[in-house]
């Protein structure tokens with residue numbers, strides 16, 4: 520039996536709802552690994568067992584301890600084999616000072632785990648083509664990966680803050696800054712990913728205006744010489760936002776900075792049907808990865824059992840694949856999601872007529888059934 524320790528950070532809003540579902544899916548998928556079944560009696564050889572440690576984070580941690588990322592939470596995350604996060608944030612804490620915002624805790628967590636590479640795949644599943652707001656022929660077959668730089672750029676750049684200008688007016692200011700080594704390392708991650716996909720990398724920047732983007736383009740171009748098998752192109756972010764809804768199939772792998780990646784991945788999610796479908800993996804050079812859906816705490820539907828848990832379930836699959844190297848268990852979960860969709864189950868965000876409308880919990884139960892008895896899927 521293989522044992523992994525997972526730190527669970529349910530967070531706020533729909534976070535706890537989707538995490539409790541994903542936890543059960545992980546448990547079951549792990550317990551089904553490594554069975555030697557034929558011609559011998561069924562006997563678990565390399566079963567995966569998880570020890571889950573749930574820690575407070577975000578608004579929940581603020582209410583409990585006064586800070587959005589308690590030291591105990593960060594150190595538990597750092598010691599774990601992988602970290603699975605629900606979502607953080609909510610109206611209640613929106614007016615908090617910067618250092619007491621749930622969002623600040625999330626940035627501290629990403630920084631504390633040094634997870635600079637955020638992988639956000641957006642795949643249009645054949646089962647969900649009708650859920651996309653784009654026309655069928657535009658959406659179908661889309662399969663792209665946004666590689667978002669996660670621990671630099673305007674989210675972390677200094678100087679930042681509030682002040683007063685010459686006219687005595689209040690100002691708020693931030694700095695978009697990237698260093699060579701920050702760009703080089705995210706570029707290498709993106710080239711490696713593109714190499715294993717369809718060999719096309721599109722770097723998205725604003726090099727016609729921003730110095731940080733000018734250096735970005737120069738360094739990505741330089742790193743390209745290490746990857747002659749990958750075809751590199753560059754695109755301005757405004758055009759990229761437009762191209763994503765015009766003809767998204769042109770994209771294979773996209774590499775971009777922290778803020779552009781945040782925005783473009785939410786845009787890309789809608790091509791697939793819903794933001795409730797998109798998982799992510801955040802990885803560093805070493806240490807545990809952080810896995811989370813790209814959506815937020817969805818305060819508008821929190822506590823109503825309406826959230827789509829599939830983004831978090833698919834994040835758990837990314838945890839197995841990228842965080843633990845357990846590709847087989849990851850595939851088991853991905854297939855179970857496809858099977859559940861094939862059987863017609865849909866949460867409200869991906870519902871279309873003729874399907875079975877279910878809540879978060881029931882969707883989770885159906886996925887568990889599919890994990891347990893995988894049916895061949897298309």
Ligand code: NAD
Nearest residue numbers: 606607608609795813814815816817818819820826827868
């Ligand atoms: P959001 O992603 O929470 O919600 C946007 C819309 O998408 C809402 O209508 C919501 O109901 C819907 N939605 C999101 N996830 C869904 C799911 N799984 N199933 C069904 N519908 C879903 O973004 P927002 O409203 O801009 O932000 C709400 C809060 O979440 C804010 O406090 C924000 O800072 C925070 N946030 C946190 C994260 C994170 O924890 N990683 C990410 C984004 C936003």
Ligand code: IPM
Nearest residue numbers: 608622623625626781813815
């Ligand atoms: C995300 C979120 C976060 C981000 C916020 C909540 C800090 O939007 O994970 O996409 O901007 O990175």
Ligand code: MN
Nearest residue numbers: 781782785813
């Ligand atoms: Mn976001």
